[in-house]
Amino acid sequence: MDAAVIVVGAGPAGLMLAAELRLAGVDVIVLERLEKRTGESRGLGFTARTMEVFAQRGILSRFGEIETSTQGHFGGLPVDFGVLEGAWQAAKTVPQSVTETHLEEWAAGVGADIRRGHELLSLKDDGDGVEVEVRGPDGTHTLRAAYLVGCDGGRSKVRKAAGFDFPGTSxxxxxxxxxxxxxxxxxxxxxxxxxxxxxxxxxxxxxxxxxxxxxxxxxxxxxxxxxxxxxxxxxxxxxxxxxxxxxxxxxxxxxxxATRQVTEYRRGRVILAGDSAHTHLPAGGQGMNTSIQDAVNLGWKLAATVKGRAPQDLLDTYHSERHAVGKRLLMNTRAQGLLFLSGPEVQPLRDVLSELIQYDDVSKHLAAMVSGLEITYDIGSGTHPLLGKRMPQAGLTVGDRTTDSTALLHSARGVLLDLEDNPRLRARAAAWADRVDIVTATADGVSAASGLQGTSAVLIRPDGYVAWAAPGSHHDLPMALERWFGRPRSA
The missing domain is CATH 3.30.70.2450 (Alpha-Beta Plaits)
Structure with missing residues (x-):
């Protein structure tokens, strides 16, 4: 193998994925057709969820002072995103070119091999790996990897070469x-x-x-x-x-x-992320942000699979979780397009929706949808309000230092947060300590927005979503750890 993973495309999704793989210790080659960045900026700004994602990896400061706002829209109708308690504010004026610059610097800094001026010509998945033919500055050559991920945009060569179905409307x-x-x-x-x-x-x-x-x-x-x-x-x-x-x-x-989505996000050893998997009308700045979050969902799962420590179906959850998110993205962007691209015949609908937005529950629903904060993954049954949802930023005291739940995810590992100094809990998780950070902490000023009221412990996946919480999960901690992080070391 020339690398464990080859990523095609050095846009936001490809660069984010490359960095995530490197944080997990997986070697990755990024192939980019263009010799240098174009400077174009289709995407503009970050949703609240992407702000959280960058903060989770400790890279938000790379962007300097960011202008944020609670003002947003749905189909051109004003929506106050300030109704979302405990959420980051959205960034409004960060051009995609700036985002790509910082992500490329970060990915290269953690060891990603980024090869510009290298164009994918063909690929072959033989079941044991993927071989690609590449045209570079020095001619044509072949590379081989365990997995290939297409992050090469709406006209994806990877998607076409691997035969993915891409239904939808033109x-x-x-x-x-x-x-x-x-x-x-x-x-x-x-x-x-x-x-x-x-x-x-x-x-x-x-x-x-x-x-x-x-x-x-x-x-x-x-x-x-x-x-x-x-x-x-x-x-x-x-x-x-x-x-x-x-x-x-x-x-x-x-x-x-055009509105299209592939029917499957993975075919054998070929995987799609970002615009390669879904294309839609730009509405609310969701495209680039969803693509970045695709990469964060995929990275730790693919890394665990490559290293041979993943549960059998862990990689399958990339499709089951993110295809549903993409489907909902296409739904809401089509709805927004009808609102702001149609003629006067749609004005009555705009008027009715404008009235409904005045209700807090409606505003919260639309704001959470567009910002990516409504996402809930199926992680098993339970009653805890955080199960399957992203972990909000919550202040913590660990020993004699103050930190927060977001900073604990900088290393892109799982986190078991023990909030009651429970030795038995920590002992039950010790066999996963090579993959999960076990942190004993007290929560500072717990609010309803943090979701930690009455919580004794919480297991957070590397992508920031809660996989188990106590009390409230209907399965025990070792079962959750094995489900998401593989078999314990002693097994």
């Missing part, structure tokens, strides 16, 4: 996105409809203005190169009457409203 219209300099435009919220379509204007750092142009009735095109800025300016003028042709385009892109 694009019905084409939309433009452009970042501009030298133009002074009044901000326009997404969802502000015009007779012929919808436009958005938002300021970005560095004097950049981002615009989105959605002109109804424009047939989709399969472009090999980006549209010209003149096409964008012409569409803008038709919709708004304003002439922006004098502006300098930093970059221009087009996208559609």
């Amino acid at each position: 694009a019905t219209m084409e939309m433009f996105l452009a970042d501009l300099k030298g133009v002074d435009l009044e901000p326009r919220m997404i969802g502000e409809t015009l007779p012929g379509g919808m436009v958005m204007v938002g300021p970005l750092p560095g004097g950049i203005t981002r615009i989105i142009v959605c002109e109804r009735g424009t047939p989709p095109q399969r472009r090999e190169v980006p549209p010209s800025f003149q096409e964008v300016a012409d569409a803008w003028k038709r919709l708004t009457g304003e002439d922006i042709s004098h502006a300098e385009a930093v970059w221009v892109s087009s996208f559609g409203d």
